[in-house]
Amino acid sequence: MRAQANSRLLALFVFLPILVGLSMATIWVIAHQYTNDIAYMNWARISAILSAPEVRLEDLGLIYPHIPLYQLIPFYYLPGLNSFDAPFFATVFVGSALLAVWFRHLQQRGYSLTISLVLLVTIVLHPQFLWAITSGTEKALSLFLFYLLCYSCVRMVHVGDVRAFIMLGCVMAIFFFVDQRTFYLFLALLPMIVLIAPQRMLKDSILSVYASISLPLLIALCSWMYLNWLFTGDSLQFIHDEGSGFLGAKHKANEFQWLQLTGGQFFEPLVLASIYSLLSYPVLIWFLYKSYRHKLLLRGALVILLHPLIAIALATQYFFLNHPANITFLYSAGLMAFFILMPRLKKTDQKVVIVLLLLSNLSGWATFSWWSTDEMKNWQTALVGEMVEPNHLADKKLGKWLRDNPEQTMIDLRVGYRAVVERRSMDQLVLPFMKEFKVAVKKRDAQIEQIVVINPEHDEARRDRVSQHFNTLYLNGIAGYKRVYDQDYWRVYRRIDAVKREG
Amino acid sequence: MKQFFEHKTPLGEHLIKLKILTAGELEESLSLQKKWGTRLGDIILAKGFCRAYDFYSALADHFNCPFVDLLKNNPEPSLFNTKDLAEYADLLVIPWKKEGGTTVLAVADPSQKAIDFALERFGENIDFVITSKFDIIWLLQNNADEFFSKSAVNELAERKPMHSARQVFTHPQLIGLALTCYLLVLLICLWPVETLIVVNLLISVFLLLNFGLRAVLTWVGGDRSIDVKVTQHMVDMLDENTLPTYTILVPMYKEAEVLPALTRALRQLDYPLSKLDIKLILEEDDTETIEAAKTLGLEGIFEIIRVPISQPKTKPKACNYALNFSRGELVTIYDAEDKPEPDQLKKVVAAFNMAPDNTVCIQSRLNYFNANENWLTRMFTLEYSLWFDFYLPALEALKIPIPLGGTSNHFKMKVLREVDAWDPYNVTEDADLGVRITQLKYRVGVVNSTTYEEANSQVGNWIRQRSRWIKGYMQTYLVHMRNPVHLYQSLGHIGFWGFQFFIGGTIISALVAPILLGLYVFWLITDTTVLNPIFPPLAQYLSLFNLLFGNGFFIYISMLGAFKRHYYSLIPYALTIPAYWVLLSIAGYKALWQLITNPFYWEKTVHGISSYQVDEKQEAEK
Structure with a gap:
């Protein structure tokens, strides 16, 4: 008991410096104008909901997982942290917690304090890990859950008790509320189960093994469908909606090189992703080599190694994935799980693995620089201390204007979130889930001070609920309102009596 | 000499x-x-x-x-x-x-x-x-039936009235209940919507915590190190010379037909026969079973104990009576239709040997031999697998009072007598005893050995049995909550809250479920907005969580129970368990009604009606 308490305390002591270190890295990238659309969108959504007179979670929409949003709730209420940078710190917190948990597991495995700390640093320095933790998205939570998933697989290999099945099933169910990639990860895991589940159980009833792992996810899915039906009237709205996060890059496949190259295929992305992963994490090969003599360990190692690759292939086949790195970053968690799967490495092996981890970091940086999305490039630019070139200038310009004209404003977050972020305040916004918005739409007589509308010819215009309800507003305006802003693809109309009042 | x-x-x-x-x-x-x-x-x-x-x-x-x-x-x-x-x-x-x-x-x-x-x-x-x-x-x-009979009925009630269910409601409890009802009515009259919101929230939070406790129990109970306590090696290492004398109490009533199978199962126990002291406890008016037992010409390890007719006519009273003639250092109870695993007694001895000195009771697991007989037996088996294979080992690990199962609980005789044995007025005397023992700073353990029983295969019979169990839980809850401060002090905070949600939760969820289900179905069919005012967002989310994830979770863990027991064929049936909950609620309301009108009435469960039992009987008679 005392040893357990000591290892918990030690993990807490490790957590704090990691938190400080990763926070500084995050501040550094933000200071160099790194932005992340998902992070900002999440913050805009959650703060819009929480600032509304009546907090209703369904107003967040049900077309993307909610847990990454809920993790922001404490930040909204914490003085000093209530800012659009909050998602970045939330993910740093999750990342630090993951590392502290792993550190504790290493201690339980018998690794010395020094080796544990060195391993921890080498893991943190990998670009895909650092990117996942400091980019303010759901990736940090996904990493945490993927680590738990691998940990469950390890337990299945070592102990094979019911708890291992519960862990696998429940982690998968929670994953569904965290990450849109869950289905692909789940499907990829299914064939792997036969490698790690106790052989006797598989022989007795393979269907039962699968049922016990799948049911929690099935319940999560059915619950989500029910909620979709309850609040939108369409139980499959989370798939039908064009802007759904569960569809990934499907509607923008032509924008991504990876999908243009491999979209709709299975084996080609599998091969390419394998090469990309091994270049990013060459140390994986060493772990495979170390486990090949032991049948059970080898099975565990194969699962950790193959699982993300098959998930990448599946997600590409269905045009979900825009870049393999959006799944390969999970190898960082897989790598951490390898240390728990294997018996404690001998001292010579420890040195080898540290060298290989450093090598992985170098090759990881090389592959990250060699092939990345715009967002990855921006993050890397900011990390090396260069200013990121601002993008989405039209939105930001609008946001600045709205900040200078903070009247009551009707806008749809779906298309206008970047402007809202730039505005830096949720005060006086009239958003689609709000009563004022619904009244204005119903009466077709907006009593709102300002209305923001996007050019109907813009790509995103179809999703703008302001345009949907006032479909001639952008072009013809509306009685009683005067255009006060007209730049790029945005226009703002203001009520005439409000203009007069100002005048 | x-x-x-x-x-x-x-x-x-x-x-x-x-x-x-x-x-x-x-x-x-x-x-x-x-x-x-x-x-x-x-x-x-x-x-x-x-x-x-x-x-x-x-x-x-x-x-x-x-x-x-x-x-x-x-x-x-x-x-x-x-x-x-x-x-x-x-x-x-x-x-x-x-x-x-x-x-x-x-x-x-x-x-x-x-x-x-x-x-x-x-x-x-x-x-x-x-x-x-x-x-x-x-x-x-x-010559001494009156004395033994009186002591069997009154010992606990006279020596420790606080722990006896002879008085169903104490005066403070009745006053408290009346005040609560009065206050509720008053609040509903003054602020109807607000009051109903608060009631709604309280119920939702209670169900949520109940769900939370069961999630923890499932998690803890799923750990193999907790699950397999006594290994075959430990059993093999026991020296039969040093094994203690074991009393086995078998209370029976009008169960002559199961006697051959019962005695056969008891003979098959892997324990020195000469160290067994088996009491067939029969009611004096049950001449049929008494005669059947006599004609079997049983060996010297079997003794027939005739319990004189007196009220309350309950199993605990019969066991208390038989305890007067028991000579074992350890004592256990089996029901007439029970089939304990042959090495159970040895496993219990091994478990006692490795447990702390203050462990005075070891509960074996219970399960059913006729699981696949019909839908009801399947549901019952799923429930028991969850209860005995997940919950009880977890309760032990978390030091929460264990409501002992009806049979196969093994006691140290000395302590059992010291605590005045079973409460004859409580119709789930075992559950009550488990809580009472824990309050006295003793511990109850669980062992990985199973006794197979006959699952009720008929709905009416099942409801009779379950209503008695729930009534007994109500009695147990009322008895131990007479002085909540004392209960808190004696159980500690984990034990106290564990008791509230494990015993109290079982009762409340059985009673509340049909109300919530009724409201839901009413809303679903009529699409009414009448209920909207009492479901503000927080209440709505809690209710949705309980409806979707709470119920989903219970279906899942029911499935896991079958999975852990290797009853793979039962797994798909876990999806139908919500229908079983409806039966539970019917039994719950029957229990509540009986608690008020006939609190000590022992709803007798008819055994030996399973088609599986017929084969067993024929085999035994051979």
Whole structure:
């Protein structure tokens, strides 16, 4: 008991410096104008909901997982942290917690304090890990859950008790509320189960093994469908909606090189992703080599190694994935799980693995620089201390204007979130889930001070609920309102009596 | 010893000489004696090598003492001392008659302890005759039935009224209940919507916490290190010589037809037979079962205990009564239709050996042998698998009071007597005893050995049984919540809250579920907005969480119960368990009604109706 308490305390002591270190890295990238659309969108959504007179979670929409949003709730209420940078710190917190948990597991495995700390640093320095933790998205939570998933697989290999099945099933169910990639990860895991589940159980009833792992996810899915039906009237709205996060890059496949190259295929992305992963994490090969003599360990190692690759292939086949790195970053968690799967490495092996981890970091940086999305490039630019070139200038310009004209404003977050972020305040916004918005739409007589509308010819215009309800507003305006802003693809109309009042 | 019970030849040879025993039987008995470490006579009787009457006659001849048939030559009642009844039953000795100045005692077990007792009570001027132990027990029951019966009914209620369910509601509880109802009505009249919102929230939060506790229990219970406590190796390492005497109580009522299968199952226990003290506890008016037991010609390890008719007519009262005649260091209860795993007693001894000294009870797992009989038995099996394979080991690990299952709970006899055994007024006396034991700083453990029972296969019968269980839980909750502060102090915060949600949660969820389900169905069908005011966002989210994830989780863990038990064919049936919850609620309301109208009534469950039992019976009769 005392040893357990000591290892918990030690993990807490490790957590704090990691938190400080990763926070500084995050501040550094933000200071160099790194932005992340998902992070900002999440913050805009959650703060819009929480600032509304009546907090209703369904107003967040049900077309993307909610847990990454809920993790922001404490930040909204914490003085000093209530800012659009909050998602970045939330993910740093999750990342630090993951590392502290792993550190504790290493201690339980018998690794010395020094080796544990060195391993921890080498893991943190990998670009895909650092990117996942400091980019303010759901990736940090996904990493945490993927680590738990691998940990469950390890337990299945070592102990094979019911708890291992519960862990696998429940982690998968929670994953569904965290990450849109869950289905692909789940499907990829299914064939792997036969490698790690106790052989006797598989022989007795393979269907039962699968049922016990799948049911929690099935319940999560059915619950989500029910909620979709309850609040939108369409139980499959989370798939039908064009802007759904569960569809990934499907509607923008032509924008991504990876999908243009491999979209709709299975084996080609599998091969390419394998090469990309091994270049990013060459140390994986060493772990495979170390486990090949032991049948059970080898099975565990194969699962950790193959699982993300098959998930990448599946997600590409269905045009979900825009870049393999959006799944390969999970190898960082897989790598951490390898240390728990294997018996404690001998001292010579420890040195080898540290060298290989450093090598992985170098090759990881090389592959990250060699092939990345715009967002990855921006993050890397900011990390090396260069200013990121601002993008989405039209939105930001609008946001600045709205900040200078903070009247009551009707806008749809779906298309206008970047402007809202730039505005830096949720005060006086009239958003689609709000009563004022619904009244204005119903009466077709907006009593709102300002209305923001996007050019109907813009790509995103179809999703703008302001345009949907006032479909001639952008072009013809509306009685009683005067255009006060007209730049790029945005226009703002203001009520005439409000203009007069100002005048 | 020599002075009273002298003999020239060893008993075995004497029995052969009298042709009561064969040489082969003697050889077997002697070899078992080396292994088991008990006396030869006990082994011969336990193995049924000769009739008890013949054996005791020969024993008398062996010691050169007269043999008396106490049923024909009744002892003098004036010699009976009710204060010594426990010793009579324990040492198998009773004062028989006065002959001149000499007190003659009838003894079935001529031991030094019996002589010491006689010397202490009656002085030097004593003599002995030999009799059968069955005669002594029969006579004790005849002569002291009123005393034993009263003590079985009143011991706990008189010595510790706070722990007895004889009074269903205490005055403070009634006042509290009345005040709560009054306040609720007043609040509903003054602020109807706000009050209903608060009630709604309280129920939702309670169900959420109930769900949370069960999630924790499932998590803890899923750990193999908690699950497999006693290994086969530990059982093999036990020295049979040192095993304690084990009393097995088998209360029965009108179950003559299951007797052959029962005795067969008990004989198959892997435990030295001569260390078993099996009591078939039968009600005096159940002549059919008594006669059936007599005609079976059972071996010496079986004793029939006739419980005199008195109120309340409950199983705990019968067990308390039989406890007066029990001689084991350990004691357990099996129901008539039970089939314990053969090594269960040994596993329990091993579990006691490795447990802390204050562990006074070990609960074995229960499950069903007729799981696949019909939908109801499948549901029942899923429920039991979850309860005994997940919850109870977890409760033990978390030090939450364990509501003992109906049978297969094994006690240290000394402590069981010290705590005044079972409450005869509580219809789930085992659950109550588990909580009472924990309050006294003793511990209850769980062992990985299973007793297979007959799952109820008929809905009416099932509801009768379940309503009794829920009523018993209500009684247990009311008894232990008479002084919540004391309960909190004696159980600690984990134990206290565990009790609230595990015992209280079972009752509340059975009662509340149909109301919530009714409201939901009403809303679903009518699409009404009437209920909207009492479901503000927070209440709505809590209700949705309970509806979707709470119920989903319960379906999942029911499935896991079957998975852990390797009852794979039951897994798909877990999806239908919500229908079973409806039955639970019906039983819950019946229990509530009976708690008010007929609190001590023991709803008898009919056993032996399973089609599986028929095969079993035929096999046993062969």
